[in-house]
Amino acid sequence: MENKNIAYFGPKATFTHEAALKYFHKNNNFIPVDRIEDVFRKVINDDADFGVVPAENSIAGTIVDTIDLFVQTKLKIYDQISIEIIQNLLSKTTKEKIKKIYSHPHSIHQCSKYLLDNFPNIEYIESTSNSKAAILVCKDPDSASIGPILCAAEYGLNVIEKNINDFKHNETKFFIISKNFVDQLKKKSMIIFSVPNVPGSLFHALKIFKKTKINMTRIESRPSKLKKWDYVFIIEYENSEIKSRNEKMLKLMQKHCDYFNYLGSY
């Protein structure tokens, strides 16, 4: 795919940017936007052909902002891509001279063992993104930031130490979103639904999966945002190789649910 407009959750050099560059050929137009919501808006308004947004992290779990936007809009999941989250210490100075560290609080948290061992008495300044932290480091010679390798290249910083995460199995799945899903069954699919507000109604929905022998891999509830303490449910499941089973499950779910939205396969 070339010459497409690809909106991603920015700024430049975030992990989402890394995911976008891994999925799409470089001969596309990559557009960083400030919020996940803005990625959806760009695709809705045809300012972008595709969007790239974080979907789930292996440690932090579901990115709920993304899930909620599927409930609020009609956008679909076109595909999925995973990348390993590797945090690095970035600076213009040497390790010994670092006096303070700018970082998103999540990144400090992910590297807390390394930071405690290597910088027990340093000043931490929280920023709202790793890219913003990198920009501050450019202006402050005795400081460092935490972030992806891409951040070093983008903002002219040196990689002082590679892979400083405490957990080494940190991976994030990103969704490629668009106005339409691909009409081809891949490994997994995702649906969002709400059930009638009577006891046993959620159980009945889950029974449909059991009956059609479709294996759920994940279930979440999210506030419906229409009524207080009212929920929608999100299920990720593995598509059966027996096509009729998937079709039957979807048909039964659609019949049972108040609201039903098939998001796509990936």
Add this chain to the structure above:
Amino acid sequence: MENKNIAYFGPKATFTHEAALKYFHKNNNFIPVDRIEDVFRKVINDDADFGVVPAENSIAGTIVDTIDLFVQTKLKIYDQISIEIIQNLLSKTTKEKIKKIYSHPHSIHQCSKYLLDNFPNIEYIESTSNSKAAILVCKDPDSASIGPILCAAEYGLNVIEKNINDFKHNETKFFIISKNFVDQLKKKSMIIFSVPNVPGSLFHALKIFKKTKINMTRIESRPSKLKKWDYVFIIEYENSEIKSRNEKMLKLMQKHCDYFNYLGSY
């Protein structure tokens, strides 16, 4: 209850502080700590008798940091308290003179309609908490921040405009945590569990609820943090007035699950 040490997710004047002051008599010692994790740690180390942490917001959903800490520690839910989340515009100057707004990005998001209507061309500076934003406003005469009324009193700011949220039904539930739960069944209870990694295993767990006629009100999956893409499940349910039903459900779940933790009733 008096003369107890109460740790809460701070800094001072957060919504969690407000919840702590609503639940506990003022003759207690209130201790603000920086992270939800630190609230749990204070209680574990007996530096606090109780902790106060956010559990669920009616718009943003489950506070996953809190849920994850119940998986990692042995702390219990002692009780629950809800407060309405009311955002206000706080400043030392008058509305006309406000040139920039400091705020947590979530608060900007929650008040975006009001801000667009009233301050279409203003500069926004993101901070990592509303209390930190209020501290910055104290030093910057032409600025304002967004936050709870308590923030105005705590940092000597004036309330320029009350209740500026876009959604008027914004409520957060907080858990009062301690080393032990109260041995008394209240309206709801919460359990955390994992099931054997075989198809249909989660369904079997949910069937136990159906069989014992216990109504689930919420279900979530969270990364187990032990193995990549492996999950634990959290269920909130309504306690049956027929005591034996609750007991039977817990007994059957304990037998079926690999890992099972009853958190308490509230």
